[in-house]
Amino acid sequence: AQSVTQPDIHITVSEGASLELRCNYSYGATPYLFWYVQSPGQGLQLLLKYFSGDTLVQGIKGFEAEFKRSQSSFNLRKPSVHWSDAAEYFCAVGSTSGTYKYIFGTGTRLKVLA
Amino acid sequence: NAGVTQTPKFQVLKTGQSMTLQCAQDMNHNSMYWYRQDPGMGLRLIYYSASEGTTDKGEVPNGYNVSRLNKREFSLRLESAAPSQTSVYFCASRSLRGADTQYFGPGTRLTVL
Numbered sequence: 634a635q636s637v638t639q640p641d642i643h644i645t646v647s648e649g650a651s652l653e654l655r656c657n658y659s660y661g662a663t664p665y666l667f668w669y670v671q672s673p674g675q676g677l678q679l680l681l682k683y684f685s686g687d688t689l690v691q692g693i694k695g696f697e698a699e700f701k702r703s704q705s706s707f708n709l710r711k712p713s714v715h716w717s718d719a720a721e722y723f724c725a726v727g728s729t730s731g732t733y734k735y736i737f738g739t740g741t742r743l744k745v746l747a
Numbered sequence: 748n749a750g751v752t753q754t755p756k757f758q759v760l761k762t763g764q765s766m767t768l769q770c771a772q773d774m775n776h777n778s779m780y781w782y783r784q785d786p787g788m789g790l791r792l793i794y795y796s797a798s799e800g801t802t803d804k805g806e807v808p809n810g811y812n813v814s815r816l817n818k819r820e821f822s823l824r825l826e827s828a829a830p831s832q833t834s835v836y837f838c839a840s841r842s843l844r845g846a847d848t849q850y851f852g853p854g855t856r857l858t859v860l
Binding site: 734 | 751780782787788789790791792795805837839847848849850851852853854
């Protein structure tokens with residue numbers, strides 16, 4: 634069965650520090666992979682996505698993610714965090730056929746210290 | 748171009764009451780989805796509609812019904828609300844063409860007393 638694991642419920646970093654949010658998935662083939670961000674009281678905004686090709690994907694707001702097939706991972710990174718990055722981050726796996734349903738991870742809440 | 752809109756933004760119900768959450772998209776997308784978001788559980792799919800005229804159950808459909816009224820609109824109905832349905836509800840839409848990306852509405856915060 635498809636599943637997504639985000640092992641870190643909360644992460645705290647200092648402004649200007651680097652960030653890595655972990656995401657591991659279980660899927661029978663190479664899935665579509667997504668990272669979304671949710672600011673408090675808001676909907677979800679797409680940061681980046683991976684479908685095929687280059688395994689390092691660039692997104693909005695200076696984020697990037699790397700797809701590693703051997704580790705079934707799609708970790709999100711940012712070299713220098715800004716206070717405005719404080720939010721909740723969700724990794725998602727999308728079906729590559731049929732229903733196009735997503736499976737979401739449980740989220741990682743990022744706190745940024747000034 | 749408003750994207751995905753949801754009404755209402757907030758709602759308080761008493762146990763046993765019914766209500767319908769409305770969702771509309773103006774992006775000419777074929778697929779639409781209803782999720783609920785609960786603390787520590789991420790987003791869970793309630794129902795989806797792959798195309799106009801079709802609906803299917805997701806992961807947590809019990810206690811809900813849906814209607815794909817037309818290509819633009821996809822409503823979620825609670826026939827007899829229960830406290831366990833207190834949650835934030837998100838609607839999303841997706842195009843069949845091009846990038847497989849779901850676009851989300853702003854959410855409806857529902858409290859059932």
